[in-house]
Amino acid sequence: MTARRLLRPHVLAGSVAALALCAMPAQSQQATIQPAATEAAMGFSIAAQPLSSAIVKFAAQSGINLVANGALPASVKVSAVQGRYTPQQALSLMLKDTGYAYRRNGERLYTLAAQGGVADAADVEGVTLDTILVEGNGRDGSVSGLVSDLDSVYQTSAAVTTMDAQTLRDRHAGNIDNALRSSAGTFTRKAMSGAGVAVNIRGMEGYGRVNMMIDGARQNIRVMGHGVSGGSTFVDSDLLAGLDMGRGSLGGVAGVGALGGAANFRTIGTDDVILPGNSYGAMSTVKYGNNAYDWSAMAAAGMRVQNIGVMGAFSRRDSGAPMSGVDDNGKRLLNPNMAEDLKSGLAKLELGDGEDHKLLLGGVWYDNISTIRSEPQDYRNQTYTARYDYSPGSDLIDLTVNAFYNDARVRFIEGNYKGQFNRDKGMGVDVTNRSQFALGDDIGVKLTYGGAYYYDDVTTGQAWGTGGPGDGTIGLGSLFTDATFSYGMFDLTAGFHYDSFRLKGDVVKDVSGQLVYESVDRSDSSFNPRMTLAMTPIEGVQLYTTYAKTFRPPTVTETFFPGAHSATPSPTSPNPDLLPETSKGWEFGVNVLEKGLLLEGDALRLKASYFDNDVENYITSGPYSMANMPMLKFVNIPGSTRIRGFELEAGYDTGFFFTGLEYSKTSTDLPYGMWSGDYGVGAVNGLPDYALSVSAGFRVLEEKLTIGGVVRKVGKTKAVKPPFGPDLIDVDGYMLGDAFATYKYSENATFFVNIENITNTAYKPAHYMDTRKLGRGRTVIGGMTLRF
Template sequence: MPLPVKRVKYARSMILRPHLWVCSVAIIALSPFPAYAQNRETSTVSLGMRRDFSLASQPLSSTIVRFSAQTGINILADGAFAAGIQSSPVKGSLTVEEALSQMLRGTGYFYQRNDPRSFTLVRQSTTNTDQATDAGVQLDVITIQTGNRSVSGLVAGKNAPYQTTAAVTSVDAQTLGEKNAGNLDAAIRSSAGTFTRKAMSGAGVAVNIRGMEGYGRVNMMIDGARQNIRVMGHGVSGGSAFIDSDLLAGLDMGRGSLSGAAGVGALGGAANFRTLGIDDVILPGKSYGALSTIKYGNNAYDWSTMAAAGMRAENGTGIMGAFNRRDSGAPKGGEDDNGRRLTDRNQAEDLKSGLAKLELGHGEDHKLLLGGIWYNNKSTIRGEPQDYLNHTYTARYDYTPDNDLIDLTVNAYYNDAQVRFSGGKYAGQFTRDKGMGIDVTNRSHADLSNDIALKLTYGGAYYHDDVTNGQSWGRGGPGDGKIGIGSLFADATLSYGMFDLTAGFHYDTFRLQGDVVKKNDRQTVLEYADRSDSHFNPRVTFAATPVDGVQFYTTYAKTFRPPTITETFFPGAHSATPNPTSPNPDLEGESSKGWEFGMNVLKKDVLAPGDALRMKANYFNNDVENYITSGAYSMKNMPMLQFVNITGKTRIKGFELETNYDSGFAFAGVTYSKTSTDLPYGMWSDGFGIGELNGLPDYTVTINAGFRALDEKLTIGGQVRRIGKTKAVKPPMGPQLIDVEGYMLADAYASYKYNENATFFVNIENITNKAYKPAQFMDPQKFGRGRTVIGGMTLRF
């Protein structure tokens, strides 16, 4: 075992001297890896071993995925799979090649062996490999990532959003890490229909979907664990998710009404941050491996070093761990008309994070995945230092027997998040949210006749949050309390020819408990509040696929969000003198009703063999009732603030487009979003108090294009981001609004895949070094990051 011990030593020295560690690991990655030959030899023996198979007849592409997951074999296939091809059943104690022969019987395909761990599926019309090569048949590698299932109601993968009758988006790790240099705000703002509110500190991300933001309107999750911590004043009061982007395997987002667990208690959508798993670390066909990403950037970005290692035993038991360290300084903004570059000290970070995963039953009917994620960051808000701690523990159980009625997933989590002032005049004040939850989802499908198929997705969920700030009245928000949210949900889809009809619902109920703090003359009075309510939220979708690869759909839906602990029990801001605020135990929850019209396009071989066109367009029109914001009323001739319901309907409508074309050599894409809202803004909507202005841009456009060369090992691309004008509160506290000009940013990126072990990349953000104020930025006096060049490498071995 000397090699693993050496790797541990390298990983530890990385923290002390990153430049020496980079050189050492690069030499190992770029040279022949001696363990590879041994691994190939072992794999050859395993092909002759017999194992039990039980795969039902189903679409050939689905069977390939399950077959690869069970065996660890890589399958290459002709990229032009004909629709409707069904595999033959595979049953019995068989070798890998015997199982492949059974699976392909009657499909028009046969297999050819490439090496001990991979096969190619060839159409019967192609008589030999040389002929296939001469004809220029495009082959696609089917990548098996069994840990990529997202939260029920969201989807993961490159093609999945364009095959789903909902406004969903999936961002992979490569797009996040290489194209956006790990900048979560940039990745989310470049996606259709999504935006962020940028905090005054460097920590946390707050997702905005179609103008909906904060207080649970968007369900933000880490591996399915809800992130509900909210810090009032001098920050993103509606809540942030604290996650290290260098530990992410992907980001899945859904806009509007969502089915399943993702849509429980959410008004405008959901976002799930998927962290690295065992399959992201271990190369296909190997039983152990390591992954590392090392980055260095100018403009105070400095070093970021992530190291991960994992192994998997023959019985399917796998384990992995990862650690990341980033200590970034205060970046400078772009150059303004007077040649000045302002420094934003609030954006400095001292981040340490890590995760561990344990998997039992890989490739079997039963699979259990246990995970732990640790986040520790230090940053400042207006000169006040803060510590950010977030510990997330998850457990996911999948049961997928060879039974059309059972495809079961159980998710459970415990999340402990805390934000504490570590110095300054607010030292010791904190907010802590301890959350836990569980959701259960099963999927069934059946053929009711030769022409009609039925698909069912159903289950339930329960989530609970316990919030405390540990302060006496008037010295800290958001107020103590507990809330529990339960839900039953179901969706039934009937398919007949080109038509699909889906009817579904959420039945959500909540119970909210806490002390209502009131000031009676000089006395503080506590009154216990205990509220509960329930809502039935139906959803109907009709879809038609008149041409293969082109789908139209329309949805009518209702969503509901209960009032939060923060909004109900908030007694005051963090100061020695209580702010004139008052709790409101009579708040009603928000609801949204409306229509959505969408179109999906997923076509291959459009202009040339092997190319692909992907497009998703959505128009939506919703009315929000009982919208909650901060309001004012008079008590004994003194103005008081509290969260209140706005009477009447608040209209939200807009259009979203996401399209991209990829020929292999060249690629290009456009995302466009235009959202129109008349959302009210409350008192003290500048981040000092309890309300925040929704300053969503009039529109956003991102144009991305590039090319690949050197057998597609080299990728060079760039993007232009245009952000429309927004509104902001006139300093220092309004209530008047001012216009904030729009801006345009240009970025560039490149990557080179030297071999399967090493990829080098560079990213240039804000090439023109433009001075600008980011839209939805909490501090009107700060500017966005100036020109920043970040380069690095990703190593796998």
């Protein structure tokens, strides 16, 4: 038997590292190394269960990496461990009377083997094993309640996805739309202008159906007419540390008032700027591209003194109007609406060491000028956040408090509508605590619970009834909890959101030929349960099923929209009687995370899910006529509207070679809103038949040089026939090829190049509002990142 087979590790949760296994003496004891005097105790909640599943729980709760010598028999049971212990004490209690012992081989590496049956040191010399580093405190790093760690995606019983800044830069040249469209279950609605991104999850988009956030701060601005009226997020991709997405029903703050999912845009912080081991540092990324991409540059600097960290960054991009690919007639078209003049920046302040108290303050600024139908608009977004963590070392207290203020404004700066604007001033606070304890010796319990309140004040700067969305305010409050009961290979999670909203504003009524203002003040609430049963029959494979209800209140825009175009007032089109949307349905999923499957150091990751939901009281724009002029109002669609689909994301990585696949197919009966095409009023819901992304590549020169490519295949779709609908037109599918290369010269310098649309294909992007414009033609973008 080879040493590799003899020492195949049982690995447990987090990101990959390669560590050498040190030999274990033949007569190892239950605790051969005493804990250091300074080593802190931590909370453990591990039920009596088979050893093979218990070590997974231990690693997840302690952050310790375990490798096992040989297979672990299913008949070996561990003792329950409940309470506060050092990792060594907890492991000793857990292994009591099992016939297994451990040895500490490093600060965060233990080896495990049957007493008396341990391999001799000569048998394992030079053998490298794959282990996993696990965060021990149970917190996610994403602020929003979504996972922000690659391996955690494949150990979470929910449809979640994450993408780091390196992947966004290397494979997608910082293009957020391309990145989201290449991820399973997510898509975007592309506006006429180059500014902003509108996330679509499983066919759901706009008006808060997807909770879009920047560092946990909700983005709720709506721009009515020729823009993405349901809402866009305005953020500079060069300032991002990552994107985290959750599809379907979500627990905690991410799921408050969201019908179809959430997307959080994480910006860079102090740890992204300062190299490990340093107290100060700087980082700069410079890019240049053809086809009117031109120059972009980002510079950041930071320092950390004792328990205080501070950093700042500034980014600048001035891109022109790109050309499309070559059509069948050999022509290329110009897309002036995609030009941008972007300035952005951020600042972060950290106080505390994170062991007990930690406070993080941040500000993100965005200012962009782009064009819709030859009329320039200024897009401004200011996001201010505060996060406080308190973890006193108690099993019952692990507290996080988030607060934010977000001021977003879109304003015409030239043209017929010069000076008109839409503005949303949003603020919110949410509180989440995590506790753990045991029910007897067999059942471990983890609780996540808290509350949230969010408030938006919407103004348009226009007289009532002159074409913009109406003014008003909305407050949304929520109480939420999730309780996970763990017994052996099973995890049962039961939770709920209790959401309540209050909507206020003015409408106008025609009383005896006079327009009379009338105040609207209405509220409603909903109890939204959720239950998930997960099973891990073998290590690395998890099956789960979820039943859930979600809820979305009508927005200020939908309720108070005057239904007019230009300066034609309408006294009847607001709809203060709109009902909230709800969705009920099932999801079935499987996660696979296997290390060392075929080769030394390889990794297989797979996540697949099928979902089937019924949406009730779906809100869309509906037509009516006044004085022979087509007018609009937002209405509820009677009955249920079905959404169902399948998603798959898989990847295999050997270190030298890597490949990945993302596939989505969503079927929806959601209606097309009137004037939802070029006019951008209602939701389009025109997802392609399917979306497929296949990537592959290799690493050489000690993995310093990475070369790869991506093929994106998008199926046919439909769009609203110009100018008003309701008839639809077919939009052809397309296939695009991209290539990328990265060379990491040192930890201080990385060079990269990305080629989008290699074949220079002319295509009409799916879910693009402007039916007369084509996508970007072949574009080469190269650059470098320097760190000091």
